[in-house]
Amino acid sequence: xxxxxxxxxxxxxVSPRLTFRQRLSRWDVKVSPYLYIAPFFVLFGLxxxxxxxxxxxxxxxxxxxxxxxxxxIGLDNYKELFADGQFWNALGNTGSIFLLSSVPQLIIATGxxxxxxxxxxxxxxxxxxILLPYAAGLVAIGIIFANLFGPKxxxxxxxxxxxGLDPVDWQASRFGSHVAIAIMVNWRWTxxxxxxxxxxxxxxxxxxxxxxxxxGAGTWRRFTSVTLPLLKPTLIFVTITSTxxxxxxxxxxxxxDAMPGSNxxxxxxxxxxxxxxxxQSAFENYDLxxxxxxxxxxxxxxxxxxLGNFFLTGRIAGVKGK
Numbered sequence: 001x002x003x004x005x006x007x008x009x010x011x012x013x014v015s016p017r018l019t020f021r022q023r024l025s026r027w028d029v030k031v032s033p034y035l036y037i038a039p040f041f042v043l044f045g046l047x048x049x050x051x052x053x054x055x056x057x058x059x060x061x062x063x064x065x066x067x068x069x070x071x072x073i074g075l076d077n078y079k080e081l082f083a084d085g086q087f088w089n090a091l092g093n094t095g096s097i098f099l100l101s102s103v104p105q106l107i108i109a110t111g112x113x114x115x116x117x118x119x120x121x122x123x124x125x126x127x128x129x130i131l132l133p134y135a136a137g138l139v140a141i142g143i144i145f146a147n148l149f150g151p152k153x154x155x156x157x158x159x160x161x162x163x164g165l166d167p168v169d170w171q172a173s174r175f176g177s178h179v180a181i182a183i184m185v186n187w188r189w190t191x192x193x194x195x196x197x198x199x200x201x202x203x204x205x206x207x208x209x210x211x212x213x214x215x216g217a218g219t220w221r222r223f224t225s226v227t228l229p230l231l232k233p234t235l236i237f238v239t240i241t242s243t244x245x246x247x248x249x250x251x252x253x254x255x256x257d258a259m260p261g262s263n264x265x266x267x268x269x270x271x272x273x274x275x276x277x278x279x280q281s282a283f284e285n286y287d288l289x290x291x292x293x294x295x296x297x298x299x300x301x302x303x304x305x306x307l308g309n310f311f312l313t314g315r316i317a318g319v320k321g322k
Contacts, residue, residue, distance in 0.1 A: 055295050058070075058288055059077050059293040060074055060077070061289045062077075063289040064286050064287060065288055066286065070289070073289070077289050077292070080293075081294060086272075087294065089269055090265070090269070090273055090274045090276065093174075093178065093265065093271055093273055094247060096178045097181050097185070097271070098246035100178055100182035101182035101185040101189075101242075101246055102239075104182075104186060105189060105242060106235070106242065108186070108190050108194075109190050109194040109196075109238065110194075110231075110235070112130060112194035112198075113194045113198040113201055116130075116194065117202060132191070133190075134189065138188075138252075141184060141255075142254075142255025145180065145184045145187075149176075149256075150170075151170065151172070152167075156168075156170070171258050172267070177253075177266060181252050189245070193238050193242070196234060196237070197231065197235070199234075200230075200231050204227060209226055212225065232313075235313055236310055236313045240309060243302065247274070247298065248275055248298070249273050249275065250279070253265055253276060263276050263280040278298070279291075
């Protein structure tokens, strides 16, 4: 008692002993936030990070499916890949289809969002309508577009002949097949991206448009000076997701092929994409090491191009807002 009294007299603070419930409460406050987010990181590690690292490991081996003893070959798969003409052909096809689909898709989606955000009768019905292609089955979409662009009896060639133009063999022509596949991609994804942009447009305060209107700005001036700059984060998001999806395109060219089950991307690989070539290397040629090298090169390309689009889109939106 004398010691306690002396401590109190000296102005020292004596901390009370915590009960078990108080200690448990403090532990819960400190630890529980990490436990709440832990499932995401555990799942990400299992289905995201581990496959990525394991693919990098497999790419260093001559690893045939079903083989007992993979042989370590270092970077030979990558050396072979960079000297492979078929890979460069697939990469060129992927880039062409990506540009033909992503650039018009972003422009059309932004325009549709602006129209849907205006005073439009039955706006809800129109918004639901543009999302229907996204909800349609991919197999059904592939069958429909394969018939639309059929070389002999396709509707598109019929329209071309009606206006006096020669029919196009869409599946045999390199550029024609790229255009047809890009139209298929745009038809499915433009409405989805338009709704994302529309949601961002509706979040812009009306006071900003009213202030611009008072200053004498017309519709186009308000769109370029008020709407576009404030859409910058959303446009960057749409651009990056379109980049990732466009460079990983697989289903559309596979379904567009006239030969069912083929991964060649046409008779002369005229629309074979990188993912189709990856699939062919892994599940037709059973060369898992080479397919893993393709996957890693594609991953690096996606990261680089997505970052480039991030800065480019931000710069364009910033310039238009000045």
